[in-house]
Amino acid sequence: MKLTFELHTLYFKRPFKIAHGVRTSTPIVLTQLEHEGIIAYGEASMPPYLGESHETVLSFLNKASVLLSKFQHPFEIESILKEVNLIETANTAAKASIDIALHDLNGRLQNQPCWKIFDCDKNKTPYTTYTLGIDEPEIIKQKIVEGSDYKYFKVKLNGENDKAIIENIRNVTDKPIAIDVNQGWRDKYIALEMMEWLANKNVLFVEQPLAKVNWDDARWLYERSPLPLFADESVQRYADIDKVKDCFHGINIKLMKCTGMFEANKMIKRARELNLKILIGCMSETSCAISAAAQLSPLVDYADLDGSLLIKNNLFDGITFTEGKITLNDLPGIGVVKKV
Ligand code: MG
Numbered sequence: 001m002k003l004t005f006e007l008h009t010l011y012f013k014r015p016f017k018i019a020h021g022v023r024t025s026t027p028i029v030l031t032q033l034e035h036e037g038i039i040a041y042g043e044a045s046m047p048p049y050l051g052e053s054h055e056t057v058l059s060f061l062n063k064a065s066v067l068l069s070k071f072q073h074p075f076e077i078e079s080i081l082k083e084v085n086l087i088e089t090a091n092t093a094a095k096a097s098i099d100i101a102l103h104d105l106n107g108r109l110q111n112q113p114c115w116k117i118f119d120c121d122k123n124k125t126p127y128t129t130y131t132l133g134i135d136e137p138e139i140i141k142q143k144i145v146e147g148s149d150y151k152y153f154k155v156k157l158n159g160e161n162d163k164a165i166i167e168n169i170r171n172v173t174d175k176p177i178a179i180d181v182n183q184g185w186r187d188k189y190i191a192l193e194m195m196e197w198l199a200n201k202n203v204l205f206v207e208q209p210l211a212k213v214n215w216d217d218a219r220w221l222y223e224r225s226p227l228p229l230f231a232d233e234s235v236q237r238y239a240d241i242d243k244v245k246d247c248f249h250g251i252n253i254k255l256m257k258c259t260g261m262f263e264a265n266k267m268i269k270r271a272r273e274l275n276l277k278i279l280i281g282c283m284s285e286t287s288c289a290i291s292a293a294a295q296l297s298p299l300v301d302y303a304d305l306d307g308s309l310l311i312k313n314n315l316f317d318g319i320t321f322t323e324g325k326i327t328l329n330d331l332p333g334i335g336v337v338k339k340v
Contacts (some may be wrong), residue, residue, distance in 0.1 A: 001074055001105075002034040003065040003098070007054050010045075010284050010311045017134040017156070023048075026284040029057045029094070030315065033101035035074050038108050041316070041336060042101030043289040044093040045256050045307075049233070050283075052093045060094035063087050068098070074105045081262050092236065092259050093283075099260025100292040100334060107333030113295070114335070115328050118265060120298035125326035128303045129154035129178050131310060137168045144172050150324035152204065153177045154304055158184040162194060166201055178279075178302065180207040183233055188217040192224055199226040204302070207252060207279075208232040218247035230279055238263055241270050250277030250301070255293050256285075268299045282307040287318030292334040294319040294326050315339055 009025050016023045031042040046052040064084055071080055084098050107114045115122055130150035132143045134157070147153060155177050157165060169177065179198065185191040191209040198206065205228040210217050212233035222229055228249040235244050236257040244251060251271055253264050264280070271278050278300040280293050285307040297303050303326055308314050318336040320327045329335045 001068045001071055003031060003061065003068045003101075004034070005029050005031045005058070005061050005097075007058070008313075008315065010286065011313055012284065013310055013312055014133070014135075014139070016284070016310070017158075027054050028284075028286065029054065029061070029097060030286075030288065031061065031097040031101045033068070033074070033098070033105050035105055035109070038105065040101045040105035040108055040333060041288050041338060042097040042099070042104065042292075043286060044097035045283040045285045045289060046093050047256075047283050050093055050256065052091060056091060057094040057097070060088055060091040061097070064094070064098055074102055074109065077102055077106060077262060081260070085259065093256040095259035096255045096289070097260075099262055100255065100289060103261045103292065103295075104333035104336070111332050113328065113330055113332060114261070114292070115295045115298065118261075118296060118299070120296070122298065122328050124298035125294070125328060126297055126300060126303040127151045127324040128305045128321060128326060130306050130324065131156070131304075132169065134158055134165065137164075140165065140168055141172050144169065149321075150306075151175065152324065154306075155179050157181050157194075159186060159190070163197065166198065170201060174202060176202050176204050178204045178207065178304070180232070181209045183208055183211045185209045188220050191217075191221050195221070195225045195227050203227055205230050205250065205277075205279075208234065215243070215247060222247050222249070228277060230277070232281065238267050238270065241267060241274065241276070245274045245276060248276070250279060252279045252281045252304070253300070254281045254283065255289055256283045261292055261296060264293070264296055265299075268296065277301045279304060281305070284311060286311070286314050287316040288334070288336050288338075291316070291318030291336045294328060295334055297326050297328075
């Protein structure tokens with residue numbers, strides 16, 4: 001198998017405000033895996049908190065391309081990914097780009113969509129949330145209008161003006177909202193007071209209210225919270241799931257954190273065993289990585305896969321949304337076509 005890659009930058013339609021700053025772009029790397037004339041695609045997206053950059057991904061992929069050239073057949077996904085995982089301990093996004101391309105390649109070689117290979121029911125996809133973000137009241141209102149096709153909104157809060165943001169949204173729409181605090185609430189008392197205030201505001205769940213390492217406070221909040229709590233930054237890979245089971249009601253699985261589709265599928269199975277709810281999420285990504293995650297979406301409860309809708313330069317056509325419901329196609333692999 002031959003691995004090649006390209007560097008790109010994705011630009012947001014609007015500045016993206018999160019708990020610790022404002023971003024206008026995200027670096028990504030697109031990978032291509034070639035076998036017997038068939039080309040498959042993968043993607044690494046690198047938000048700052050993952051600690052990866054164009055340089056770290058390139059350095060990893062250069063090592064991986066030597067390794068992959070030794071494999072004659074792409075079918076042994078598990079053993080190939082095991083060796084890829086051992087190249088470095090971190091680099092989860094770089095690993096995900098190889099995992100996605102490998103699944104895409106297998107699907108293309110078998111002429112089957114990945115959702116079928118994962119034994120999913122194409123019709124059981126969830127609806128995605130549509131992100132409103134942290135913004136001025138007028139801009140939030142505008143985003144609600146732009147997202148009128150979507151059934152659920154995702155609201156980012158950061159500990160400043162949180163109640164005003166929610167009240168502003170509730171003046172415009174009563175649609176269910178999912179809340180993501182991105183570790184933004186200072187302590188457990190503030191968090192509990194906010195959860196109680198949010199409890200009658202038609203909120204689906206609250207994601208990562210406290211700092212990711214703050215396990216004692218997460219458990220304290222879990223025991224008292226009137227709303228479901230989801231771990232995002234606190235759970236990255238398979239090995240983290242057992243740690244969160246007594247501190248959160250659910251987990252947010254993202255391909256860029258967990259090294260891709262293979263491990264995400266394992267995490268879904270483990271989360272089900274532990275009775276955890278599952279959200280499948282994304283970073284700022286093109287329709288390549290979004291479509292890869294969507295292949296597994298019939299297996300989860302909620303989806304937050306609007307990353308490709310929020311960027312100006314989507315480099316792929318892939319899965320679509322029908323009034324917010326993830327709509328899988330029948331194309332082989334992850335179901336994408338690269339734009340020229
Ligand atoms: Mg989150």
